[in-house]
Amino acid sequence: MSSFKENCEKYFGTTNFYEILEVPKDASQKDIKKAYHKLSLVVHPDRVDSPQKLVATEKFKVLGKIHSILQDESKRKIYDDCGEFDDEGDTDFNWMEYWRSLFKKISLKDIQNFENEYKGSETEVRDIKKAYESCKGNMTKMMEYIPFSNPESEPRIIEVVRGLVDKGEVEEYDVFFNEPAKKRRLRHKKYQKEKEEVEKESSENKARREQFSNLEKDYIGSESEYADIKNAYESWKGNMTKMMDSIPFAKIENEPRIISVVRGMVERKEVPKYDIFFNEPLKERKKRHQKFQKEREGVERNSMEDLETVANEIQQRASSSFMNMITSLESKYGNNKRKSITTGKNASKKRKISKK
Incomplete structure (x- = not known):
C-alpha cells in the first residue's frame, strides 16, 4: 500500500x-x-x-x-x-x-x-x-x-x-498523436459498455423503487400492519422508540397514525393503556426523530447500497408472505433476546384499522 x-x-x-x-x-x-x-x-x-x-x-x-x-x-x-x-x-x-x-x-x-x-x-x-x-x-x-x-x-x-x-511546454509523444485505431476502439468500447451497465442499473433501480413503494402502499392500513402495531405496543409496553424499530415501513410521518390506531385499541380494551406511550417525554421523542433523520440522510447518501437491500427484501416478498418476510428481517437485524412481533396468536387475527 x-x-x-x-x-x-x-x-x-x-x-x-x-x-x-x-x-x-x-x-x-x-x-x-x-x-x-x-x-x-x-x-x-x-x-x-x-x-x-x-x-x-x-x-x-x-x-x-x-x-x-x-x-x-x-x-x-x-x-x-x-x-x-x-x-x-x-x-x-x-x-x-x-x-x-x-x-x-x-x-x-x-x-x-x-x-x-x-x-x-x-x-x-x-x-x-x-x-x-x-x-x-x-x-x-x-x-x-x-x-x-x-x-x-x-x-x-x-x-x-x-x-x-x-508552445514547448510538454514533450511530443508519438503514441498520443498517432494512437493505434485498435487501441482507441477498445477504449471506446469499454466506455460504452460501462455506460450501458450504468443505464441498465439505473433502470432496474427505478423499477425496484416503484415495486417497493407499491408494497409499502399495500401494507399501510392493512390487517397485517394493524397486527404488527398491536404486537409491538404490547411487546414494548408502549415504548414508541422500540416500537418504531419493530413496525415495518415505520417513519416519523407515521407516528400520529400509529398513535391513533393504538388509541382505538385502548378504547376497545384490546390492549392496556401505557402512560409512557400517550405521554412520551419530549426529550425522548426529539432523540428518536434526530436518529431517524440521520438514518434517512445516510440512506440518501448511499442510495445504491440501500437499493440493493430493497431488492433483497423484494425477493423475499416474492417467495413468501409479507409477514414471513418481516420475520426474516427480524432474524437478521433484530435483537435475539426480544420477543418477535410477528408471533403470537394476536398476529393472526384479521382486523381493519377503521374498525371501531
Whole structure:
C-alpha cells in the first residue's frame, strides 16, 4: 500500500500541500477551505465515471488529509516549519463523512454547473498537462485522471495538448498523436459498455423503487400492519422508540397514525393503556426523530447500497408472505433476546384499522 507522501507525488506530482491546493503558503483558512472544496468536487468519487472512480477516490483521500492538517493551526505550523506531517494512521478514516461535515449537500445542478465551468478552464488545462506528462501520452490512462472526460472529450484534449506541444511546454509523444485505431476502439468500447451497465442499473433501480413503494402502499392500513402495531405496543409496553424499530415501513410521518390506531385499541380494551406511550417525554421523542433523520440522510447518501437491500427484501416478498418476510428481517437485524412481533396468536387475527 502506497504511503500518503507517495500518493501526493503519484496523483498530484508534488508533496507540497500548498502546490496541490494551488494556494500560497500564507493562505487564510477560508482560502484553503475554498481551494479544497473546489478540487474535491473535481475528484469526488460519486461524481466521476466508473473508470475514474479508483483514482478519484485516492485523490479525494489525499485532499481530505491535506485539508485536515492545514486547518489545524498546530499541525500546520509543524508542517510549515519542518515540512513533515503524520504519515501513519487514518487508514480507516471516512474522508467522505469528513467532506460532508464541511460542505453543504451538492445537487445534480451544482455538479452540472461545475462541469460547465471546469471544461475549457485553466484548471482543466493543468489537469490535462499533468495527465499527459504522467502517462507519457497514453490516452487510455490519461482519461482516468482527467475529470469529466469521455470519448466526446478526446478531440478537445488532443487540441489542448497540441497547443502545449507547440508552445514547448510538454514533450511530443508519438503514441498520443498517432494512437493505434485498435487501441482507441477498445477504449471506446469499454466506455460504452460501462455506460450501458450504468443505464441498465439505473433502470432496474427505478423499477425496484416503484415495486417497493407499491408494497409499502399495500401494507399501510392493512390487517397485517394493524397486527404488527398491536404486537409491538404490547411487546414494548408502549415504548414508541422500540416500537418504531419493530413496525415495518415505520417513519416519523407515521407516528400520529400509529398513535391513533393504538388509541382505538385502548378504547376497545384490546390492549392496556401505557402512560409512557400517550405521554412520551419530549426529550425522548426529539432523540428518536434526530436518529431517524440521520438514518434517512445516510440512506440518501448511499442510495445504491440501500437499493440493493430493497431488492433483497423484494425477493423475499416474492417467495413468501409479507409477514414471513418481516420475520426474516427480524432474524437478521433484530435483537435475539426480544420477543418477535410477528408471533403470537394476536398476529393472526384479521382486523381493519377503521374498525371501531
